[in-house]
Amino acid sequence: MELIILFTVIAVLLFTTVIVLLSRYKKCPSDKIMVIYGKVGTNSDGTQRSARCIHGGAAFIWPVFQSYQYLDLTPISISVDLKNALSRQNIRIDVPSRFTVGISTESGIMQNAAERLLGLKMEEVQRLAEDIIFGQLRLIIATMDIEEINTDRDKFLEAVSGNVETELKKIGLRLINVNVTDIDDESGYIVALGKEAASKAINDAKVSVAQADRAGSIGAAEAERDQRINVSRSNSEAIEGENQAKAKIAESDAIRREKEAEALKRATAAENIQAAKAQQESYAAQQEAEQARALLEKARLEADIIVKTEIEKKRLELQAEAEAEQIRRRARGEADAIRMRREAEAVGMYEILSKQAEGFAKIVDSADGNSNAAIKLMLADKMEKLISLQTEAIKNIKIDKVTVWDSGTAGKDGKNSTADFISGIMKSLPPINDMLDLAGMQLPEYLAQPKGESENAPSEENKAE
Secondary structure, eight states: OHHHHHHHHHHHHHHHHHHHHHHTEEEOOTTEEEEEEESOOBOTTSOBOSEEEESSSEEEOOTTTEEEEEEEOOOEEEEEEEEEEEOTTSOEEEEEEEEEEEEOOSHHHHHHHHHHTTTOOHHHHHHHHHHHHHHHHHHHHHTSOHHHHHHOHHHHHHHHHHHHHHHHHTTTEEEEEEEEOOOEETTSHHHHHHHHHHHHHHHHHHHHHHHHHHHHHHHHHHHHHHHHHHHHHHHHHHTTTOHHHHHHHHHHHHHHHHHHHHHHHHHHHHHHHHHHHHHHHHHHHHHHHHHHHHHHHHHHHHHHHHHHHHHHHHHHHHHHHHHHHHHHHHHHHHHHHHHHHHHHHHHHHHHHHHHHHHHHHHHHHHTTTOHHHHHHHHHHHHHHHHHHHHHHTTTTOOGGGOOOOOOSOOOGGGOOHHHHHHHHHHHTSOOHHHHHHHTTOOOOHHHHSOHHHHHHSOOHHHHHO
16 A cells, blocks of 8 residues: 555656646747747857747746746837928928838847847837837938939838838837828928929820821821822823813812812911910929929028027027126125125224223223323323324415515504414414314313413412412
8 A cells, every 4th residue: 555655646746747847838829929038048159148039839948947928929000190301302291101010030130029028018019119110200201302202102112111120120120011191291392293293294195196186187188199199190091182181180189289288287387386385384384383492492591590590599698698697696796795895894993993992991090090181191192293283284384485565564462464474374273172172072171271371370289278
């Protein structure tokens, strides 16, 4: 029993292992690409491979070390309604088109798809391809004229296919089909080209019809003429000798030739008239096309001038704003400098006045608190300067250059005119006491008393006695 149980357990383990191994053997459908990632080997240069792609086969996926995902090969249809694309002639056109793309199965491009598209939804892949197609389509239109895009459609589609597919291969996609439905422009240039081509075709057809009619008329006339000549020659040989008949035949031939000449003249005139009309219509169509080109060129030049004017206007506005900002900064700097200078001056003045107050307080303290004594000390120190200022008034008067006309008679107080003149000059000097009164100060009593009072006033000792 133990052996049976052991063999049963081993068989179950082997069966389970086989089932697990078989479940890790994955087959890739034909409409998908199986991308195996993880530890998948190295490249030829020794670098680690990012993924291994399999299309239309099967592979064993090692558990733990490897995993896998599928890339869908279903074609993606992208509608590209390109509007206002700028051509080489600076004319904006609309190019509605439809592109069909899909993930490529080429070895190198399939590796790009595994590295850049794995894990993305179909809508995300479509938006990515649409962005690439828009950019390349604008780039191609910018290198071609409208005539090339409109008439040589094969060249345009070839350029679109080449450029777009080159860019799509970088992300692992390939271009399956391109279909440009219609091309239109906002200026009407393509419509004008169509009218010109239609007018030319109509004129060519009219000329061909006129030439065919002319050839038919000439051929019929020649055939009839040959027939008449042959009949006349036969009749002439048959009825030789009948002069009257010959004369009538000759007269009939003359009339016939005259009518034929007139008919030929009318046919030639009609042909010339038709040719002139066709040429006139062709010239009119060419004139309309040239007028359309002239209007287009005028619009392009006006657009260039307007754009340049707007750019210059914006540049001047930015320059004016920059200059205004510099003026504001300069004014703000000057205001700050003035404020700091005024603050410094105020601080200096405050320090000076504070020091002066401290000095005056020390002078009062040194005078035992007697402010009058302190003032006397300060006045004694400034007396020399005050007297000097008084004498400055007459300092520069040159007495020897002054001429006084004196009659010799004595004036008031027994003084003559010269003495009064000199005395008046001295009295014109401002007295010290008056100057101090104007300044809000007062001299000490011993200086402010009049001269007579100070001399006659009794001394303190006499008052005490």
